[in-house]
Amino acid sequence: MDAESIVELLERVQAGKVTVSQAVGRLRHLPFEDLGFAKVDHHRALRQGFPEVIMGQGKEPREIAAIVSALRRRKVNILVTRVASDKMAKLRKISPGLHYNNTARTATWLAKPAKFRGKGTVLVVCAGTSDIAVAEEAAVTATIMGNRVERLFDVGVAGLHRLLENRLKLDSASVLIVVAGMEGALPSVVAGLIDKPVIAVPTSVGYGASFKGLSALLGMLNSCAAGVTVVNIDNGFGAGFAASLINRV
Helix, strand or coil: CCHHHHHHHHHHHHCCCCCHHHHHHHHCCCCCEECCCCEECCCHHHHHCCCCCEECCCCCHHHHHHHHHHHHHCCCCEEEECCCHHHHHHHHHHCCCCEEECCCCEEEECCCCCCCCCCCEEEEEECCHHHHHHHHHHHHHHHHCCCEEEEECCCCHHHHHHHHCCHHHHHHCCEEEEEECCCCCHHHHHHCCCCCCEEEEECCCCCHHHHHHHHHHHHHHCCCCCCEEECCCCCHHHHHHHHHHHHHC
């Protein structure tokens, strides 16, 4: 339940359309709901502007379905991250209605259309096609949180002319998420061209000396370009969430 829903509920109580006891019933599980194996934080939307997000990795389909059901009862928009396709096939049978993005490995359910809360556009840029899965996770996250999202994929530094052909798109964005593996150079290049916040996402894409994304992470942390903030390896969700918060200000 978010602030808008609580205001609506209190107004209905004031107008006599909902009794006090009915309102108390709806607010009973507002702090959290104990499912035994999980404590679902129904207060998250009120504190942070978006409901608790379910990380599918490490959870059984029945556990994900139970958390989804608890959130659905509160009529909030739902995002599940890191759901493998085989797990999603089982999840669909016990929790129908979820929309699956195979590339991002995300599942979503909308209680109501996501309102545009962001003041500008979030541009998700990625270096190579191998980075698209992480970039899509960021894009899905920013979209369901109420942002206008554009994508600019396969514009890595190995062919810099591809990036420079899109200077207008880079300049028009309010916040940029830049995803890259290998040596992780792309965020530095992008940040050196624009005057907007850049959230850098290292991916685990690369050969042996990339150390499963560690080289890209360290390269981004050592960026000489101002305005670069770095999230953890493969953390498209974290980048999308941070970009959304920035875009509201």
